[in-house]
Amino acid sequence: MKSALKLALPFLLVCLLPLSAVIAAPAQPAPEVAAKGYLLVDFNSGKVLAENNADERLEPASLTKIMTAYVVFREIAAGRIGLTDQVLVSEKAWRTGGSRMFIEVGTQVSVEDLLKGMIIQSGNDASVALAEHVAGSTEAFANLMNANAKRLGMENTHFTNPNGLPDPDLYTTARDLAKVTMALIREFPDFYSWYGSKEFTYNEITQPNRNPLLKRDPSADGVKTGHTNAAGYCLVGSAKRDDMRLVSVVMGAASPNARAQASLALLNWGFRYFESHSLYPADQPIENLRVWYGQQETLPVGPEADVVATIPRGSYSRLSARLEKTAELNAPIAKGTRIGDIVVTLGENEIIRAPLVALQDVPEGGLWRKAKDSVLQMF
Template identity: 75%
Template sequence: MKPSLHSLLLWLLLCVCAVPVMAQPTTPAPPELDARGYLLVDFHTGKTLAELNADERLEPASLTKIMTAYAVFRELAAQRIKLDDQVLVSEKAWRTGGSKMFIEVGKRVSLEDLLKGMIIQSGNDASVALAEYVSGNVESFANLMNAHAQRLGMTHSHFTNPNGLPDPELYTTARDMARVAVALIREFPEYYAWYSNLEFTYNGITQPNRNPLLRRDPSADGIKTGYTKAAGYCLIGSAKRDDMRLISVVMGSSSPRARAEASLALLNYGFRTYESHKLYPVGQPIENLRVWFGEQETLAAGPERDVVATIPRGQYDKLSARLEKTPDLNAPIAQGERLGEVVIALGTEEVTRIPLVALQELPKGGLWRYAKDSFLRMF
């Protein structure tokens, strides 16, 4: 007896349903770490790759010195101070407890040596000497630190001293510390190079850099450790492999070994799981846009800064780009004026938006151009 058409269709349907459906690849979960809070971000895009309690208020300990260095670097950039300035060491700076550069009261020390003593040796005494030289006293310098923190968007941070010694009103978050670390590296690469120095000698005393990543990961080049009993063991790390730089923040680990292992685990997870691609460099023309009433009809437009996408590994072929252009552009247009946005997407998910700007100036055209464009716009 031949099977009916209905039974054949039912058999085919059961066969199709029995075929296993291939699941979409998922991003591996970050490792479990010994830390009260942590954060892993891509330096170029700011994309968060892993986090735990990243916005919880925590004590920064000597991570504070990253903000101290940033504030001093800003003063150097403004040419209000110089690296070869000779700083008189006060009794307050000399008496500061904790880790020391071993400066001596009444002696003069170059600003550059004080910075290296703070960055490489984590000198609390050097931090106070720098604060007093820049702002007159520690309290005024703390106000400067807080002003920079607000400008950088560190809305959950408050600083009361330049070295991170315990204070009930001294606090931050892992996310805020990542913000200042990124700003320091981006704005001051020439000074950031000091963070990878393995040791520094002052007054005949050589001290090693306290950052264990520098000796355990050849791609690591910064940035700072911290410890107090209340804060636990903290470490902000930075590493660069090929064109990808990651920033890791680990706060509140139980031991020096735990913070080092947590930082390495985060960095390795990020580099293993994600990849970054520079899609359009800053200043590269992407499109010639139609402009009305200008000396010429079109104007070259490009990204305001490098267009970089951080995505899970193996997903590059799913990236797409589009331009969202400002309608009805009219001359005159200044160089750098915003003309729209470059939008990068991974499948249906938006990855990043970068302003699209004019790559040169376009002055207003003459009477003939005005009359011609007015006529064309009517139709």
């Protein structure tokens, strides 16, 4: 991603608009994808590049385990469990059908091995063992999954188990799966590296990673496959080329090859026709604005969050930006107060409107400062 864009700075007095983004059309339309629902999103900017039925509620099958892993990672990060914790395998975990890492009832297995068995081998038994260790039961763990889904804004998702085995009340969407996947990659990069592992051996049984993208695309490093008769063949993929990462979600394809081809087609199209640019990092000043009646005359302002633009390839030179502030700035002003927007345009089209905030406190000035500024404002 290129360096920050230089701002053009006409300070317009406007009413604030909500954060918005528009993606200009690339030279080539998105590929046709044979799936019930799909989505392609730029990880750095969060901009959706292609989608179809992305909000339709569908069965996730083993894609459920992305949320299972995310919940466990959060428990580790909070210090409530550890990678070296030994988990006693219950009969319920041992008897769980479908794909397995072949843990044995009554034995103890480390949290790290269970995570790798779930992530790399897609072990349903490992998922149950982890859920029971974290929450005491799979039902209680599902409550944790749903609480995290709500926190992440997964509005069309409901979990009932940690492994994705069929249940009429288990559903999610391509868009929601992208949300939890991007949160997992962003918050737990070290753990995410396991998703690129080609194989894992446990109990003297070596099983390959089920993700076909790892063999077909050297830039791919995740994420997860899923399949049941009702869900069809599903795949959440992610690949990184240079500084650009894309996440693809394909749900309800007709065959293993169809989901792989669809995922590769989306990823290759995204990398071929789009580029991502980091324009302004969060909490870094991009301008100093005049403040009235304060202990200081200027206020450094910058973006609340990283401002990243995803645009058609070859159009970077057409980007421009400006600041729009809501009104004159009068002290006192608290750090973090939203005082306007950063507006990025591509040609004549506005593509990003991001919050502009105060980067430090400006206390109210004394009587002399107030009197002086009153006179200056009159002229």
